[in-house]
Amino acid sequence: MSIIVQKYGGTSVATIDKIKSVAKLLIKRKEAGSNVVAVVSAMGKTTDNLIRMTKEISANPSKRELDMLISTGEQITSSLLAMTLKELGYDSISLTGFQAGIKTGDSHTKAPILDVDIKRVEKYLNEGKIVIVAGFQGMDKNGDITTLGRGGSDTTAVALAAKLNCPCEIYTDVHGIYGTDPGIYPNAKKLDYITYEEMMEMASLGAKVIETRAVELGCKYNVPIYIALNTGECLGTYIKELDESMETKVITGLTVNDDDLMVTINNVLYNTKDIYNIFNKLSSRDINIDMISQTAPVNGYVNISFTAPKCSKSIIEELVDELKTNMEKIKVDIQEDITKISVVGLGMRTQSGVAAKIFKIFADNDIEFKQVTTSEIRISYTINTKDREKAVSNIAKEFNL
Amino acid sequence: MSIIVQKYGGTSVATIDKIKSVAKLLIKRKEAGSNVVAVVSAMGKTTDNLIRMTKEISANPSKRELDMLISTGEQITSSLLAMTLKELGYDSISLTGFQAGIKTGDSHTKAPILDVDIKRVEKYLNEGKIVIVAGFQGMDKNGDITTLGRGGSDTTAVALAAKLNCPCEIYTDVHGIYGTDPGIYPNAKKLDYITYEEMMEMASLGAKVIETRAVELGCKYNVPIYIALNTGECLGTYIKELDESMETKVITGLTVNDDDLMVTINNVLYNTKDIYNIFNKLSSRDINIDMISQTAPVNGYVNISFTAPKCSKSIIEELVDELKTNMEKIKVDIQEDITKISVVGLGMRTQSGVAAKIFKIFADNDIEFKQVTTSEIRISYTINTKDREKAVSNIAKEFNL
Numbered sequence: 001m002s003i004i005v006q007k008y009g010g011t012s013v014a015t016i017d018k019i020k021s022v023a024k025l026l027i028k029r030k031e032a033g034s035n036v037v038a039v040v041s042a043m044g045k046t047t048d049n050l051i052r053m054t055k056e057i058s059a060n061p062s063k064r065e066l067d068m069l070i071s072t073g074e075q076i077t078s079s080l081l082a083m084t085l086k087e088l089g090y091d092s093i094s095l096t097g098f099q100a101g102i103k104t105g106d107s108h109t110k111a112p113i114l115d116v117d118i119k120r121v122e123k124y125l126n127e128g129k130i131v132i133v134a135g136f137q138g139m140d141k142n143g144d145i146t147t148l149g150r151g152g153s154d155t156t157a158v159a160l161a162a163k164l165n166c167p168c169e170i171y172t173d174v175h176g177i178y179g180t181d182p183g184i185y186p187n188a189k190k191l192d193y194i195t196y197e198e199m200m201e202m203a204s205l206g207a208k209v210i211e212t213r214a215v216e217l218g219c220k221y222n223v224p225i226y227i228a229l230n231t232g233e234c235l236g237t238y239i240k241e242l243d244e245s246m247e248t249k250v251i252t253g254l255t256v257n258d259d260d261l262m263v264t265i266n267n268v269l270y271n272t273k274d275i276y277n278i279f280n281k282l283s284s285r286d287i288n289i290d291m292i293s294q295t296a297p298v299n300g301y302v303n304i305s306f307t308a309p310k311c312s313k314s315i316i317e318e319l320v321d322e323l324k325t326n327m328e329k330i331k332v333d334i335q336e337d338i339t340k341i342s343v344v345g346l347g348m349r350t351q352s353g354v355a356a357k358i359f360k361i362f363a364d365n366d367i368e369f370k371q372v373t374t375s376e377i378r379i380s381y382t383i384n385t386k387d388r389e390k391a392v393s394n395i396a397k398e399f400n401l
Numbered sequence: 402m403s404i405i406v407q408k409y410g411g412t413s414v415a416t417i418d419k420i421k422s423v424a425k426l427l428i429k430r431k432e433a434g435s436n437v438v439a440v441v442s443a444m445g446k447t448t449d450n451l452i453r454m455t456k457e458i459s460a461n462p463s464k465r466e467l468d469m470l471i472s473t474g475e476q477i478t479s480s481l482l483a484m485t486l487k488e489l490g491y492d493s494i495s496l497t498g499f500q501a502g503i504k505t506g507d508s509h510t511k512a513p514i515l516d517v518d519i520k521r522v523e524k525y526l527n528e529g530k531i532v533i534v535a536g537f538q539g540m541d542k543n544g545d546i547t548t549l550g551r552g553g554s555d556t557t558a559v560a561l562a563a564k565l566n567c568p569c570e571i572y573t574d575v576h577g578i579y580g581t582d583p584g585i586y587p588n589a590k591k592l593d594y595i596t597y598e599e600m601m602e603m604a605s606l607g608a609k610v611i612e613t614r615a616v617e618l619g620c621k622y623n624v625p626i627y628i629a630l631n632t633g634e635c636l637g638t639y640i641k642e643l644d645e646s647m648e649t650k651v652i653t654g655l656t657v658n659d660d661d662l663m664v665t666i667n668n669v670l671y672n673t674k675d676i677y678n679i680f681n682k683l684s685s686r687d688i689n690i691d692m693i694s695q696t697a698p699v700n701g702y703v704n705i706s707f708t709a710p711k712c713s714k715s716i717i718e719e720l721v722d723e724l725k726t727n728m729e730k731i732k733v734d735i736q737e738d739i740t741k742i743s744v745v746g747l748g749m750r751t752q753s754g755v756a757a758k759i760f761k762i763f764a765d766n767d768i769e770f771k772q773v774t775t776s777e778i779r780i781s782y783t784i785n786t787k788d789r790e791k792a793v794s795n796i797a798k799e800f801n802l
Contacts, residue, residue, distance in 0.1 A: 016454060016457040016458060019458075020458075050477070053417060053481060054481070054484060056417040057417060057420075057421075057481065057484050057485050057488055058484060058485075058487075058488040061484045061487075061488070062483065062484050062487045064494070065480040065481075065483045065484040065487070065494075065495055066480070066484070068476060068479070068480035068483075068495050068497075069476075069477060069480040069481065069484075071476075072473035072476050072477055075469060075470075075472075075473050076451070076470060076473055078469070079466040079467070079469035079470040080454060080455070080458065080466075080470065082463065082466045082469075083455060083458050083459060083462045083463050083466040083467070083470075084458050084459075086459075086462075086463045086466070087458055087459040087462070093465070093466075094466055094469050096469075096546075099544060099545075120544070143500060143521070144500075145497075
């Protein structure tokens with residue numbers, strides 16, 4: 001008998017009525033002849049409400065205790081869903097992360113899955129039960145409850161599917177993966193399929209439908225992932241290995257990210273020690289920098305630019321003050337109204353000229369770009385936020401996204 | 402270093418502010434030189450709210466799933482309390498029931514504690530941590546989460562104290578154990594101490610401050626139990642073995658219970674088969690009957706009365722209809738406005754005349770009683786509910802309760 005792992009996110013299980021709808025979808029699949037595992041998130045705003053309580057206690061609560069607290073959210077959903085299935089006459093059982101054998105590292109609030117002991121899930125599937133697993137959580141070697149961080153339930157689902165050697169379906173509140181954000185470009189097209197590599201680039205660049213880690217895991221264990229609307233009525237998007245059935249497109253997706261700022265440090269003495277000093281200081285404070293660019297040296301000085309998350313702004317300002325004590329000549333400019341636009345596509349490996357086409361679009365439409373970086377399957381540009389819609393719609397039209 | 406187990410009920414941890422107050426009490430005890438274990442219940446109405454959700458799903462939800470669901474309530478409180486202690490600079494760790502080694506039977510929603518593996522709690526105490534344990538829950542041999550039923554957190558606390566060989570303090574929203582219910586007799590006196598045996602009788606008769614099972618466990622392992630108001634400011638009541646320091650009273654307590662109804666079956670043929678048939682039917686439907694009385698046979702017929710919980714009324718009516726098919730002559734009367742009054746005291750073992758004194762009180766005050774049953778340390782009477790206050794106040798005055 002085939003097995004399917006399905007995952008339902010927080011909005012899909014936000015109320016008892018929605019949980020009942022999910023139960024019906026699981027039953028439909030069971031009746032169609034599959035053994036079914038469902039991974040669920042916390043109901044709607046449950047996690048937010050739990051975290052709000054901690055704010056009355058501490059600005060920086062113990063992460064170990066935070067995991068203990070917020071893991072209850074998924075446990076609640078899973079028991080309610082199993083209860084609903086039993087009420088509808090279908091045998092079912094709910095499992096917490098650790099009961100489902102999810103073994104993690106001990107970095108609380110963002111623990112990696114190290115292994116899945118699938119015995120208990122398999123036993124219940126063999127008994128004909130619909131198995132409900134609390135997503136987003138596991139247990140470390142000390143027997144402490146951990147959570148997996150943002151998008152953790154996706155990772156739980158894909159990890160279970162990898163161990164059960166079956167496909168994974170992720171049901172959510174969007175119709176699938178779009179070539180670009182329909183919120184910015186309303187004509188954006190839904191993709192029928194996308195490769196793991198492209199999806200990883202898209203997810204890491206800010207496409208929020210699925211977490212990068214889950215896609216990585218799917219890629220590593222070759223788990224076909226299907227993402228679709230939680231009504232189960234519309235065709236979604238498959239994330240899978242490249243195969244011959246896929247139409248070759250040069251560009252599969254365009255992502256837009258407004259979460260970064262750009263720091264420019266002018267008049268840096270052109271020697272490796274000073275430049276090393278800047279990036280070493282940033283890394284010592286865990287600033288996640290990206291898109292580094294440097295001008296050619298003029299009179300022994302260079303200008304260096306890089307992007308970093310907007311939330312790091314105050315730490316960066318602190319570090320800049322420290323740098324100024326030793327590097328008196330530098331002038332620092334922090335720009336917050338920038339947007340990072342990235343095009344992603346496996347086709348770029350074989351087709352050249354993508355960058356040139358985009359430069360032409362920028363020139364034709366008066367779009368100033370500040371930085372450009374490339375990898376094997378993507379090109380990213382930093383532009384002024386005011387040019388965002390213009391850039392997105394022109395690129396999307398050109399590449400039929 | 403001495404160890405103390407404290408238990409805080411739902412009203413004591415109903416809000417974050419109340420959790421902060423509990424944290425301060427724990428710290429005070431820690432600073433005074435004790436190793437501290439705190440057992441906590443779910444915050445205020447949390448459990449009720451979780452159960453309300455299940456009502457939208459099923460009139461009779463899966464008990465295994467119900468345990469999975471409601472055990473989250475205590476887990477939430479315990480993590481928030483540990484978080485608060487850490488914020489105040491005191492090392493602390495929260496444990497679910499199973500993490501604290503609470504091993505139970507598998508009768509979900511009312512599982513008995515079978516054993517406590519105390520290793521993990523001891524380890525953390527040795528590290529100087531204040532250990533917070535989620536009350537009311539444990540794990541069965543299948544690895545399923547169980548709950549212990551009504552008053553389960555008291556049982557958790559006493560079981561931990563038994564294994565740690567230390568006293569147990571139960572903090573609640575009343576000042577301790579009263580000789581009788583102050584809601585009925587406002588002059589009721591708080592007891593300084595009461596023996597396990599007396600408290601077990603009182604608790605099983607409906608005094609709701611502590612669950613019978615917890616007292617039984619305390620008695621079995623000789624755990625001194627102290628019950629007091631959760632502010633920690635007033636002297637409460639000790640539940641312990643009889644010792645010489647205790648003043649000998651004939652009657653320690655008087656309990657009042659309005660939860661029962663009285664069933665009278667008239668014209669039962671006086672043969673063992675018919676009488677067996679009645680009680681067998683009741684027991685087959687798990688009706689918890691009490692205070693059975695039977696008139697002397699007249700012309701080969703007897704009248705039988707018994708009390709049973711008011712919540713069993715509809716089942717009893719069903720059973721009565723079934724009985725009538727074979728026992729055509731019987732006439733059944735169900736009376737709901739009855740009250741059971743019980744006096745409890747170790748002194749009754751050695752002093753006679755208690756029953757006589759109470760019969761005199763009833764006669765002097767025109768109180769009709771319907772049934773009377775006695776055990777070694779208690780006498781119970783069924784009276785009309787309208788006479789309740791009169792009976793209680795006269796008995797309380799007579800025995801100085």
